[in-house]
Amino acid sequence: MGQDTDLFDFVGLMSKRKNTFPRIVGRFVSGRPLDGIPRSNSTFLRPGTRPVNQPHRDRPSRWMALPGWQRAAWRIAGASQVVGQPYGWLTAPDLMLAVDAGAAAGGALYGANKAMEKVQTYQHDRQWLRPLHAVLTPVLGLTEDVRPRDYLRVPHDFQTNQDMRISVRLPVAFEGDKATKERVLDAIRTKLALQDIDVAWRLSGPRPTLIIAQAPRPPQTARWAESLELIIQAPESAPIIGLGQRGRIIAVDLDSESPHILLSMSSGGGKSVTARTIAAQILARGGQVVICDFKKVSHRWARGLPGVIYARSMEQIHDAIIMVADEGMRRFDMIEEDRDDEVAQLPRVLLIMEEMNATMSKLNRYWSKIKGKDDPKQSPAVEAFGDVLFMGRQARTHVLAIGQLMTARAMGGPEIRECFATRVLARYSMNAWRMLVPEVWPAPKASKKPGRVQLVQAGEAYETQVLFGTEAEIREFVLSARSQAVSTSQGITHQRERVDTVPETRIRVPAQAPPPGPPQLRLVHGEKRDPIPVDPNAPIGLRQAAFSGLVTLSDTPEKTLYILRAERNRDPEFPQPVAEGKGQEKLYLPSELIRWSRNRPIATG
Ligand SMILES: Nc1ncnc2c1ncn2[C@@H]1O[C@H](COP(=O)(O)OP(=O)(O)OP(=O)(O)O)[C@@H](O)[C@H]1O
Numbered sequence: 001m002g003q004d005t006d007l008f009d010f011v012g013l014m015s016k017r018k019n020t021f022p023r024i025v026g027r028f029v030s031g032r033p034l035d036g037i038p039r040s041n042s043t044f045l046r047p048g049t050r051p052v053n054q055p056h057r058d059r060p061s062r063w064m065a066l067p068g069w070q071r072a073a074w075r076i077a078g079a080s081q082v083v084g085q086p087y088g089w090l091t092a093p094d095l096m097l098a099v100d101a102g103a104a105a106g107g108a109l110y111g112a113n114k115a116m117e118k119v120q121t122y123q124h125d126r127q128w129l130r131p132l133h134a135v136l137t138p139v140l141g142l143t144e145d146v147r148p149r150d151y152l153r154v155p156h157d158f159q160t161n162q163d164m165r166i167s168v169r170l171p172v173a174f175e176g177d178k179a180t181k182e183r184v185l186d187a188i189r190t191k192l193a194l195q196d197i198d199v200a201w202r203l204s205g206p207r208p209t210l211i212i213a214q215a216p217r218p219p220q221t222a223r224w225a226e227s228l229e230l231i232i233q234a235p236e237s238a239p240i241i242g243l244g245q246r247g248r249i250i251a252v253d254l255d256s257e258s259p260h261i262l263l264s265m266s267s268g269g270g271k272s273v274t275a276r277t278i279a280a281q282i283l284a285r286g287g288q289v290v291i292c293d294f295k296k297v298s299h300r301w302a303r304g305l306p307g308v309i310y311a312r313s314m315e316q317i318h319d320a321i322i323m324v325a326d327e328g329m330r331r332f333d334m335i336e337e338d339r340d341d342e343v344a345q346l347p348r349v350l351l352i353m354e355e356m357n358a359t360m361s362k363l364n365r366y367w368s369k370i371k372g373k374d375d376p377k378q379s380p381a382v383e384a385f386g387d388v389l390f391m392g393r394q395a396r397t398h399v400l401a402i403g404q405l406m407t408a409r410a411m412g413g414p415e416i417r418e419c420f421a422t423r424v425l426a427r428y429s430m431n432a433w434r435m436l437v438p439e440v441w442p443a444p445k446a447s448k449k450p451g452r453v454q455l456v457q458a459g460e461a462y463e464t465q466v467l468f469g470t471e472a473e474i475r476e477f478v479l480s481a482r483s484q485a486v487s488t489s490q491g492i493t494h495q496r497e498r499v500d501t502v503p504e505t506r507i508r509v510p511a512q513a514p515p516p517g518p519p520q521l522r523l524v525h526g527e528k529r530d531p532i533p534v535d536p537n538a539p540i541g542l543r544q545a546a547f548s549g550l551v552t553l554s555d556t557p558e559k560t561l562y563i564l565r566a567e568r569n570r571d572p573e574f575p576q577p578v579a580e581g582k583g584q585e586k587l588y589l590p591s592e593l594i595r596w597s598r599n600r601p602i603a604t605g
Helices: 002-016 020-029 068-091 093-140 178-191 227-232 270-282 314-336 340-345 356-370 378-390 414-418 432-435 471-489 497-501 543-546 557-570 590-599
Strands: 167-170 197-202 210-214 240-243 248-253 263-267 288-292 308-311 349-353 397-403 424-428 451-458 460-466
Touching: 020 068, 020 308, 068 093, 093 178, 167 178, 178 197, 178 308, 197 424, 210 308, 227 240, 240 270, 240 451, 263 270, 263 432, 270 349, 270 397, 270 471, 288 314, 308 414, 308 590, 314 340, 314 349, 314 378, 314 397, 356 378, 356 397, 414 424, 414 460, 424 432
Parallel strands: 263 397, 263 424, 288 308, 288 349, 349 397
Antiparallel strands: 167 210, 197 210, 240 248, 240 460, 424 451, 451 460
16 A cells, blocks of 8 residues: 555656756756656765665665766766767777777776676675674664675775774664673674674764774784793693783693694694794603604704604604503503602603604504514504593693694594694694684684794684794703703702803793603613613713613614714714713713714614
8 A cells, every 4th residue: 555655656756847858958967867756865975875766676776876976977978978989980080099999998907806806895795794794683683674784894804904993883772781792792703703802882872883903913923032931930731832812821731721732734834833832841841752753853953952752763653652652551550559649740741743644654554564463453653642642631641743734534533633622723724724623613814924823722713923932042941941950859960061051040940840850751672671771970981882782873882883983073962071081081971872862863873
């Protein structure tokens, strides 16, 4: 009925209009409809927002929504083309050719540009605006005819632009109770993959609006030396990974949050730097770090450091993993005997698995080569690795698994991957993100900045700038911290020369940190033997080291002595002499010689 009345009014209105030629010309140049009947509420300067005299429409057409001056401009330009083109071609065809060619090229360029913008806008709307609109519609009580762009402003570069502003025009009747505000913010955070945001509710006046800004991002760099105080004050169980938004400390508590950490980063993404940041803090507090690295050189910073075992060949890696699992089992036996307090004093053990996927396959292949007829089919090292993962917190044994893309199959099954409650990703593809942290979606944009990672824990992603220490800084930190722990707790007076290069006052090992004492982990190959058959603190010469069997680098003691002497001159990591014997023979600490020989790259020997 109402519609019939509107239609009647419209017909009546049409019949009232006088369409004389001067009037039509006047309407033409002023941008009004030629029949004189307005179709929208647009004026000469303002665009139209609703239809007028068009009962069948709920919004004006694009043409009718334009302000009058734009319609006039289009008409005059079109008319001058219609009149000017034939006249121009008749009087100056060469000039017209040039003008039209230029105009066509300009038009094509403009069209291509517009098309590109359209594609970007379409993608932006599909990925961000429409999903957000779908969640906000019921929360804000919006009607169905409200479109996302009517009230949402989300800049295209909102993920990367530090100064971006998102605005949400709220309904005039928005009451703004706490629960609704929280739901609106949750929807925005989730649907736009934002983490920490600054929020301003402007509810007064006729146009209530919510403004969202990006909270200060993590710092551009997080230098080790500048964060030393933070590192020292961090709890023993929670090594600092880096700094997050608003400069917050991002750490992982190995005892309460996540006993194991997974690093998934493509090449150059900062795997080694992140690993040494974590490992150095464990070493400094008396812990043990076992590095399984068949590439042999991923963690050169760790060569020869006390507390480090560097397994390079598959044989060593196989043994190292089993050794860590055995140590974990030993600790569980202690716990079973109610010796929890003693276990709590034992060094924390960190097993670093470099190139996890490839290492697992290699371990399987290695085992199938060496296993006997009656041996089990599955590699004991792969099985031991699973055991270490399931031991975790109570046994103070932790895994840092590193890889470029951690597929569940290559890791030994999805349940193995589930053991990593903390996952650190950098330079990831959407595919990698979906596979490793599907619970956090949509994925934040991956940063190209060195050391900028997303640390994901309990369904939350934390953008983090990883602490960056040079190899030398990290070594000095570890040596200095451990030498203090040793000298105060065990009375061993020998210290390496470089220990003094970090000011002593800056490094304090927390009182609760266990000193690097027994039980020391050791790699055992083949037949078991005592790795230190002589007094570890009584200096000996290289000849005695070779002939006593303390160090075995070849099949005969003579060849071992020859290698030792050659390496002394060649390898910067070779232990420093601590005393002189008869005939000015240089004497070395047996424990240092053993550690050097264990950590010595196989390739150089
Ligand atoms: N937290 C950081 N802060 C500043 N720069 C960093 C950081 N992490 C890594 N970088 C830079 O990136 C480079 C590569 O880092 P890193 O060697 O750790 O990567 P990677 O993933 O181990 O590389 P590859 O896969 O080649 O072994 C470093 O030499 C350093 O210049």
